Amino acid sequence: MGLGERRHEAGQEGPSLGGLETQVGFLLRLAQVAVFKDLIAELKPYDLRPTDFSVLVVIEATPGLKQQEIGEALRIQRPNVVTILDQLQARGLVLRGAVPGDRRSYALTLTPEGRALLIKARAAHARHDRKLSGVLAGLDKTVLIDALERIAAI
Structure with missing residues (x-):
């Protein structure tokens, strides 16, 4: 049952979605909003946003990574990466170290506080x-992830 059918069945009135309810991009956006709403709530006690969490995970997985590489891996624009890293560094979660032979770049590592958080x-x-797994019960998660990866690669 789709969005329009659920709204009609529930007796709700409102604007027709005009076919948007069958469009992959529109449904991905609605799903992204729902997923982020929940993830933001879960990370709030740690004063982290989903992007902050992702940056910390990537730094932990690849110590010494340059900040531009994080931006490329997570598809975050350079100025935004700088701001995120400035904030994480100010909180004592991330260290920027020198990259041998490259005075313009910083190698990133987590501090002990960053690892603990x-x-x-x-x-x-x-x-x-x-x-999410509960909502997706009965669906093949690997197929879903493969489909999302294909879409992300467009």
């Missing part, structure tokens, strides 16, 4: 992921 934030993310 990330452990807690990962538990919050796991709660969020369990909620």
Whole structure:
């Protein structure tokens, strides 16, 4: 049952979505809003946004990574990466170190405080992921992830 059918069945009035309810991009946007709403709530006690969490995860997984590489990997524009890293560094979660032979770049690592916070934030993310798994029960998660990766590669 689609969005328009659910609204009609529930007796709700409102504007017709004019066919948007059958469009992949529109439904991806609605899903993204719902997923982020829940993830934002889960990460709020740690004063992290989803992007902050992603940056910390990537730095932990690849210590010494340059900030431009994080931006490329997470598709974050350069000025935004700088702002995110400035904030994480100000909180004592990330260190910017020198890159041998490249005085214009910084190698990134987590501080002990950053690692400790990330452990807690990962538990919050796991709660969020369990909620999503419940919603997706009966669907093949690998097929869904493959489809999303294909769309992301456009």
